[in-house]
Amino acid sequence: MKPSTTILSPFAASFFLALSSICFSEEPDAVFLSANADFESKDFEQAKLKFQSLVEKSLISSELYFNLGTTHFRLGNEGEAMVWMRRAVIAEPGMPEARQNIEFLRIRLGFLEFDDSSLRQLLGILPPAAGRWTGTCCLWMGLLCAAGAVFSNRLRPNRSVTVTLATILITIGVAGFALQHHQNRYIDARNFSTITSSDATALTAPSPSAKIVIALPPGSEVRALQTSGQWCYVDIPGNLRGWIKSSHLQSNWPIATQTFN
């Protein structure tokens, strides 16, 4: 007895769906390993294209970023290598190989970086939303205490204690929001960019004829403050500010896929 097509079609559809899902899940690994093989055979250009194709699919992996950074270095793009090493550390904080490569590039390029102060290290360890959670919880609890102190007859005998507690909680809440603001502004990787060009200079104005503030070696870290057309106004390590052509830098995070085009 020949099964009808109406019975077969759901099976066929589910089979193809499963196959395509398997293919899709395996494909990035295969491309990655193929790129590694190209790297081993010193075909760095091909390896770079394959690694970049994975990045364009918005795949996130510290190994992918690390290998792409190493490939860029072998191709002589030291600034690009540095930005990918930083991205590898963002994807996997404390990745030893990426950290070692950053140290190597630091010695080799002598680029500028923001001071890694102990406060910055401490805030870097904290979860990204720690300040917001602390701020929100404490502020709400403080407001509840204050409302209770005003309106509740039961709390009336201990009103001074309740008001003190409310004040402390609201203060901690405000401090939490301040911490979050600091984290967003000075710690968040999305605010930082890396100089990828070897002839980048910060200028006093967004014009090629403006005076030079400082020449920035590739790999230098800057903090973007404002964008105006082709120019970006940045904070430079050493308490300096200047205008840099946007084409000379890449944001550490998120990864702009159009930069590959």
Added chain:
Amino acid sequence: MLRRLAIFLLTLFIGFASTAQEPLGSQNIFSAELLGGDNRIPVGEYSNLVFKFAGGDIDLPNQIEADGLEILQSRKQQHSLNINGVKTFVTTHFYTVRGTELGTFIIPAVEVPLKDATLKSEAIQVTIYERDNSDTANSARTEFGKLELEKAEFYVNEIVPFTMTGYVRGRNSINDVVRAQLEHESFIFKGFRNVRTSASEIGNTLFSEAALPSTFFALKPGEHRLGPGTIAVRVVESGGGRGLSAFFTRTSLKELATNTVTTTVKPLPGGAPRSFTGGVGNFMIKMIPSTKELNLGDPISIDFEVTGVGNLRTMSAPVFSVSDKNWKTFTPAKTLNEEQDSDGIEPGTVTFSQVIIPEFEAAEIPPFELTYFNPISAEYVTLKTDSIPISVTKDGSSYEALEQPLNVSNGGSERETAAAQPDPKFEDMMHIRLNAPRWLAEISPDNPGVFYISMQILFSVSFCTILGFGLFRWLRQLKHQQNHPKTSTTFRQSLKRIPKDGAPKKEFYHAVSTSLTLWKDENSEASDKAPEVVDNLLKRCEDLLYSGEFTSDAPIAKNEASEIHSILRKLQR
């Protein structure tokens, strides 16, 4: 008689006027003079040119253009002179003159417009000559510089020691050496880091001297004139010595120009061996491998210590004596500390660190070669290291070793123990990760999340509930107060309305009765004896007010009024 006197006085006045005007006109003198007498200046040294103008002030250019000469204005000085009884201002403009080339040059005439006329100085012919070495140390001069080379003929890249010395007449005349400068496009100078101060006698005159030893090497062959260099020193003008007088020492900055020296730089002979890496001098080499037992694919870090007298800066790392493609080599790192550099007299040490990886089961590290040029024997010398036997084993995980960080050692010949702290050198990027990657979930752009929003809702509801209940209660109280308005007067206020003694009894007790009623309203829950006292007093008031025996117009007695006042005061408390 009067007419004669008038003619005499007129003649006298004209005479005075003419004598007063005449010198003024004749004092508009503008002259130029090169100080020093014979209009000869040693090449590179400074002399002074002076322009004098009598009769006021004039503007002169800061710089005077002249071929082969640098003429720059240094200062201006004004003073007044009494010439033929007329006070005349004289302005002196000082210029420094320095010849950069040998020959005879002209300081051009300088023209200055003055009212209707133009003043013009005379042109001066100047001869720039090379000072004889014996003439350099001339005791007739108050201060001078001296440039002395170890040798005037040498090879390209050969380290040549030299000394620049500043001399100032007098004991302890040099307070400090501010800077020293000697430049030439074809030479690399090490810089002046040490200063030796002493004193010497030149032609029976005592001079303080500050010697600045250094080294240089030449980049281009040919004949080059080196110098003049300059040494800026602080010369003691007064107060020098020890103790308190040293505190008040007055100094002035003086630039001492040195003589020039003509050098002959010889090129390195052709036919240099392949292993010549740019070193010129006399060296020895020592090779130290990090390990002698390793797996296939493991890196070996080799440190080459090159020691000797000569130019270590231009030297590159040793190379394999025989080109061997079975060894993977990395770019060597060079370590040359300033303190360990050779000064051309004392030996120095440079270290090259080279990482090599055997790609076969090698039995030995092949010899390395280093060729340098010996300027004394004028020939190339090749140093060769011994081949070092090693044991390379091949095991299953051999190639995976390439994935691991390079075992860059700290130069020791033994393997590091696990507890030893590595001394990273970061001579190359780490190799790529070969294992399959771990794909991470997308890092969301810091969205608050459902839990966070739920928490906000929970807190908001709680807060709004408390706030709502509170407001409801407050509104209810407000409504109650509107329905049951309180008397506008309080007990405290009513006390003030009680009349004093002497007032009519009816009025007094009426006021007391009102106050007591207010007290009872305000203190309904009072539990001590006060309500009983109030009730008794209130009853007494009512008895007095509403009984027929009461004489309302009679004044209240003083003791009665004070008794009731004291009770009310106690109630107030």
